[in-house]
Amino acid sequence: MVLVGERPLSVGDVVRVARYREVVALASTAAARVCRAWELAQATARRGSTIYGLTTGVGALRDRSIADAEQAEFNRRLLRSHQVATGPSASEEIARAALLCWLSQLSTGFAPVRPLLLDRLVEALNGGPLPSLRLRGSIGASDLGPNADLAAALYAGVALEPGEGLILLNHSAPTVGLASLGVWDARRLILASELALAASLEAFRANLSPYHRSVARSRPSPSLDRTLDRLHALLAGSVLWDAGNARMLQDPLSFRSGLHLAAAAREALDRAHQVVDRWLNSYQGNPVALVDDGLVLSCSNFESADLSAALDYLRLALVPLLQSSAERVAKLLNERWSGLPTGLMARSGLPESGLSIAEIAAHALATEARLLAYPVSLEAVSGSLAEGIEDRGSFALLGARRLREMIELGWDILAIEAVTAHRALAQRGVTRVGEGVAALLAELDRVLPVDIWNYPLAELFACARAVLEAHCSDSAAEADQFARETEGIDE
Template sequence: MSPVVLGGGTALSVEDVERVARHGAAVAVAPEVAPRLARARAALDGAAAAGQAIYGYNTGLGAKSGTPVDGDAAAFQLMFLDGRSVAMGEALPRAVVRAAMLARAAGLARGGSGLSPPLFDALVAALNAGVHPVMPGLGSIGAADLGLMAPLGQMLVGRGEAEFRGAVMPAAAALRAAGLAPAVLCPKDGLSLISAAAVSIGHGALVAAEARRLAERQLDAAALTLEGLGGNPAVFDPRIQEARPAPGQREAAAGMRARLAGSALHGAAVPLQDPLSLRCVASIHGALVSAVAAAATAVELELAAAADNPLVVAEDGFVASTGNFHGPALALAFEGLGLGVGQAAVACAARFTQLTGPGRNGLPRNLSRRGGASAGFVSLQKTAAALLAGIRHAAHPVVLDVVPVSEGVEDHATQAPLAVAKAAVILDLWRRLIALETMAAAEAVDCRGASRLGTGTAAVQAWVRSLVAPLDADRPLGPEAERLAAALAAAGG
């Protein structure tokens, strides 16, 4: 697997983050990064030596930014890390921690922090060696992720706990086992490491990448449902999409046409109009794809940014406090992603109900070929309803849930980490809904005895039948749907 390169001419993509976070791709550093970091550090130290008050270098933080810091600068940075190690709750998953480490390294490589070059090297080395801080998940309101990121700074200096090769141990022991030495902090280094929205950005990259994959699987399910219901494929004609060129709609319709290419539905006797959840797949899915793209774009902007406070511009010796770490656009993009997925999920559940209801277009009632008292698929409607209720609950916006903190200095927050985390919850529920629709659509295809499926829908049908047998008699379908959902997750790594 080729390495992911930081700090060069090509910005990171959400898939790059996933390659490192989930699949263990190595991280390489472009050759221009080292001199860039050295120039920024020299500019930072020069400004301080000239008497400039620099936030977190020679001043306190938050409400104490007007308080000068005297004495041992390294000791102050350790005190700063201790004072910001406030997160609680379960530890973040390993992939999220690795994504956050990479996101912070990507930001630091832009050269805006003034971080000591050896500390940047220590961060990249820990990531490549598989040494990860134990990062509790509760403690950030999206005004940077300091409380969540503090364990990273602690780990790099050999304090706190770390995970290495699946075992949690003292960070000093983990570094030693990986052949690494604890880093030494210079002025502002602790702040530079953790004053960023790196958890929100890294986790957001993983969520956006997963959403892209699931959007494709949702189209698979919708196309197979059209086959199972004997629906009308004419609604995906390119001329219809050109009449209303909404973002993503043409691409969604093209995806449906590709999946249905060669299907016996073309030219067959089909309904004049299908239910809206089928007839409007292109517009619903187009809106979803637009929301996914917006989330990915928001993440990739942050991965390419020097969102530091204070910011160092080495070329002219400029050092100034900023609010660049604040990510309201990131939070809004993931709120939109949750709502976009929610809309698609409503349509997915509606199609599932059409498939498993009283019998449409010649299908047996509840997809039960036995009939009589046989339940068939009808009881799974409750599962679909429960999944949809969970999605609706998680889609409730959080970006306005703000309580002023730090003596009123931090009187605005984005709730970006929560917006991203609840989007991940929505995806997990949606994946199960997609599995339900796909399983029911495969059963409907078998019940109809379709003479010829499309190129894409035939592949989906074969995949379902490799995991789930046709329903000849009532049996526990929940575990089988869960198996399909797990296979969808495994397909994405």
């Protein structure tokens, strides 16, 4: 069970609840915090204080007072008027991730809402009707459109009290939920990229001198050390560590720089994980109830520039990882570089193209991934939105959506590399490879047909992808290890 409000929520918790449907409960201490925040807001309003969204309109109508008799209708119409998101409904996994992140930020005790609203979230996560949401149309100054989808469905029939309509809209839970899943899956993709790299090093008969531990000591980096440890485990026992087995003094950079590319991706992942963790346990709304100070203040806690930038950084770091994978495919399929028949046919001179077309597919996918890496945090919004008051946006939800799309492309690129390396090793007749590579090859032997030329290549790639995903486990039990890997990262 994931108990919200008693300890910090983690990325692993989001995976457990969103992907594996783990039961959710709200800690009694969190419920008490929520009650105190609600009571403070109501007492402040009764004293005649002007509170944005509670006693006033929102956005361009911020200076208009809302009479008590208008409140119920105002809140109902507020939700309906903000249902502007477009596109298909998001998956159930994304909806569950968003609901959990929403529950977490409301449980902080800074949101002036009734506990009833949190109870509805818990019910939905534990088997109740799950609201749908659409993800297009957010500028990142809160996910207004997607939030309106969630709130209108989840609180249909609930008479909202003053201020609750705004609080239900003014947060970034869809972004944080999607980013949490993205960070988790990016970690798995990086692990798979290291496995595919190790297999390609074996298949190319690469020179492993760039992977010598002493080289890493000359360029100190925790991410580099973790990557090197993993690659050494994958290549343990390989004949390539023996003198005289490398074919070249210096291999192409896509082979030679693999260590540093994976380490750079791990470092970007660490940063994204740190920022997402912070957002998982922060209040993102406006206004904020500060119980200890006896104040209810307007704020901009929804500003997500840090989250947008961290997701941009991660996508940018994944690009060279995936481009190099595609380039290794091309080198292994080219006789000039690999020393094997072009296309990895049984022998040179045959009229068939073999696997040659795979390099085109890999590079096409890598190009798509590269285009998804453009930093969304560079985008600007019109200064005329809401009569000029909402003139800033981070587009963090777009960044999280693009990360998810990039990861999907990444799995396909790495699957092509795995099939290519598997075929190249079979061509070479290599029998002594690293322990991790040997385990991968055994699984590929099990799922790939002996006569691969009689099958559509896409089917082979799909089989290899399934093997890679299984090797880089999606088990929620790995959440603790994930947390340990990123402990102590400096701000």
